[in-house]
Amino acid sequence: MENNIILVAETGSDITPEIAEEYGIFLSPMHVSMGAETLNDGEFPPEEVCAYYDRTGKVPSTSACSPHDFMTVFDEIHRLYPEKKILHLAYSAVTTCSYQNALIASEGRDYVTSVDTKHVSVGQYSVVLAVAELLKQNPDMTVEEATAAAKSIAEKTKMCFIPRNLDYLRAGGRVSNAVALVGNILSLHPCIDIIDGKLIAAKKYRGALKKVVPKLICDYIEQYNLQKDHVYFIHSPYLEDDIKQLAEATAKEQGIKSITWVKTGCVITCHGGPGAFGIVGISAE
Numbered sequence: 002m003e004n005n006i007i008l009v010a011e012t013g014s015d016i017t018p019e020i021a022e023e024y025g026i027f028l029s030p031m032h033v034s035m036g037a038e039t040l041n042d043g044e045f046p047p048e049e050v051c052a053y054y055d056r057t058g059k060v061p062s063t064s065a066c067s068p069h070d071f072m073t074v075f076d077e078i079h080r081l082y083p084e085k086k087i088l089h090l091a092y093s094a095v096t097t098c099s100y101q102n103a104l105i106a107s108e109g110r111d112y113v114t115s116v117d118t119k120h121v122s123v124g125q126y127s128v129v130l131a132v133a134e135l136l137k138q139n140p141d142m143t144v145e146e147a148t149a150a151a152k153s154i155a156e157k158t159k160m161c162f163i164p165r166n167l168d169y170l171r172a173g174g175r176v177s178n179a180v181a182l183v184g185n186i187l188s189l190h191p192c193i194d195i196i197d198g199k200l201i202a203a204k205k206y207r208g209a210l211k212k213v214v215p216k217l218i219c220d221y222i223e224q225y226n227l228q229k230d231h232v233y234f235i236h237s238p239y240l241e242d243d244i245k246q247l248a249e250a251t252a253k254e255q256g257i258k259s260i261t262w263v264k265t266g267c268v269i270t271c272h273g274g275p276g277a278f279g280i281v282g283i284s285a286e
Contacts, residue, residue, distance in 0.1 A: 003140060004136045004137070004140040004141075004142065005084070005085050005086055005140075006085065006086050006087075006088050006136055006142070006144060006147055007025060007026075007027060007078050007082060007085050007086070007087050007088070008024070008025070008026045008027070008087075008088055008089075008090060008129060008132060008133055008136075009026070009027045009028070009029060009071075009074060009075075009078070009087055009088070009089040009090070010026060010027075010028060010029070010089070010090050010091075010092075010125060010126075010129045011028065011029050011030075011031050011065075011066055011091070011092045011099055011125070012028050012029065012030050012031050012041070012042040012043035012266060012268070013031045013042060013063075013092050013097075013099075013121065013122065013125070013266065013268040013269065014028075014092065014121075014122065014123075014125040014126045014129060015122050015123055015125075015126050015263055015264070015265055015266045015269065016028060016126050016129060016130075018043075020130070024130070024133040024137075025133075026129060026133060027074050027077075027078055028043065028074075029066040029070045029071055029073075029074045029099075029103075030042055030043060030044070030066060030070055031043075031063060031064065031065060031066055031092070031097075031099065031268050032063065032064040032065075032066075033050065033061050033062070033063055033064075033267045033268065033271065034061055034062045034063075034064065035049075035050075035053045035061045036053075036057075039064075040267075042063070042266055042267045042268050043266060043267070045267065046238075046267075047237065047238050047264070047265060047266055047267045047270040048238045048239075049267075050238075050267050050270045050271055051238055051239070051270070051274070051275045054274070060271050060274075061267075061271050062271070063097075063267075063268045063271050064097075065092075065097040065098045065099035065102055066099045066102055066103070067102055068102045068103075068105040068106045069106075070102075070106075071089075071102060071103045071105075071106035071107070072106045075087060075106060075107065075110055075113055079110070079112065085112070086112050086113075086114070086144045087110075087112055087113045087114065088114050088116070088132075088144055088147055088148065088151070089103050089107075089113065089114065089115040089116065090116055090118050090125065090128055090129045090132060090151055091103060091115055091116060091117050091118060091125075092118070092120075092121055092125055093117065093118065093119050093120055093121050093125075093195070093198035093199075094117040094119070094198060095119075095197075095198040095199055096121055096198065096199070096200065100115060100117050103115045114144050114148060116148055116151050116152060116155075117198070118151065118155045118158075119155055119195075119197060119198035120155060120158060120160060120195055120198070121160075121195060121200070121269065122160070122162075122235065122265060122266075122268070122269040122279075123160065123233050123235045123263045123265075123279065123281045124158055124159075124160035124195050124281050126233070126263060126281075127158050127160075127233055127281045127283075128151060128154050128155045128158055131154045131158075131283075132147060132150060132151050132154065135147070135150055154283075157283050157284045158281065158282075158283055158284075159195075159221070159225040159227065159281065159282055159283070159284055160194075160195045160235075160279065160280070160281040161192050161193060161194045161195065161203070161217070161221060161279055161280060162192075162193050162235055162269075162273055162277050162278065162279025162280075163190045163191070163192050163193065163206065163210075163213065163214075163217055163277065163278055163279065164190060164191070164193070164273045164274050164276075164277045165190070165210060165240075165274060165275065165276035165277060166190075166274070188207055188208055188209065189205050189206070189207055190205065190206045190207070190210070190213050191203075191204070191205050192204045192205070192206060192217060193272075193273075200272070204220075210244055210276070210278065211243070211244060211247060214244055214247060214248050214251070214278050215247060215248070215251040217278070217280070218248060218251045218252060218255065218280060219251065219255060221280050221282070222255050222257075222282070225282065225284045226284055226285045227282035227283065227284060227285065228282060228283045228284070228285045229255075229256045229257055229258060230258050230259060231257075231258065231259040231260070231261070231282075231283075232252065232257055232259075232260055232261075232280060232281065232282040233260070233261050233262075233263055233280070233281035233282070234248055234249075234252075234260055234261070234262050234263070234278070234279070234280060235262075235263055235264075235265060235277070235278065235279030235280065235281065236262060236263075236264055236265070236277070236278060236279075237264070237265040237269070237270050237273050237274065237275055237276060237277040237278075238264070238265075238270065238275045238276075239275040239276050240275075240276050240277065240278060241276070244278065245262070248278065265277065
């Protein structure tokens, strides 16, 4: 039996085109501006974000999906599947107006439901994929049931990431020059935790990433009592292979059975910069 629900997410979820095609997920584009040029997120590699910063010392700005972006996606789905419902699992509403724009776009379209996942990047990716799997296993699920399941899954999903240094946070105006200078000298890495949709600098780690990444993994698994069957590891461009191998070895020592690596797209790369690492898991509590 084929499910009657089509999922929609923003490209800022970092769901790849291949995964989107496999699960029948539609993606609405967020946007990245580099100088006078604005491009659709997902239509160019995140390495170009890093190259722009290297050339200019400026971090590209990001913007939400517009109401028109959502209208285009909603109407295309309705044209292709007029009998199906649309469930939009949205990028955190406190970080962008994307969710609000989806609500505007859904006016007069009673077949559309939007849910704030209160997650960004791979946190949102994880929620969307979990709901997609649930729909696959339960093809008779209603939109109301899927909405309730999405909210429950999102609440148990935990995500954090740690930048290589504070350069992008400084250039983006999120920390002062003085804080960035001292932080870089002392090799401080703020752990950015996603809490109730907000990006919160919860804890600072000190030292090289080879030292910090294993410590972060162990701390995060313990802090949230993460389920051991599967976690996502996040990497932005240019994270070294030896750090990835170290992360996998640490996870294995902690009893993690399966790992999916996801590369950040342009939106979150604008915040974390190159060489960032993160983790997403489901709390067992």
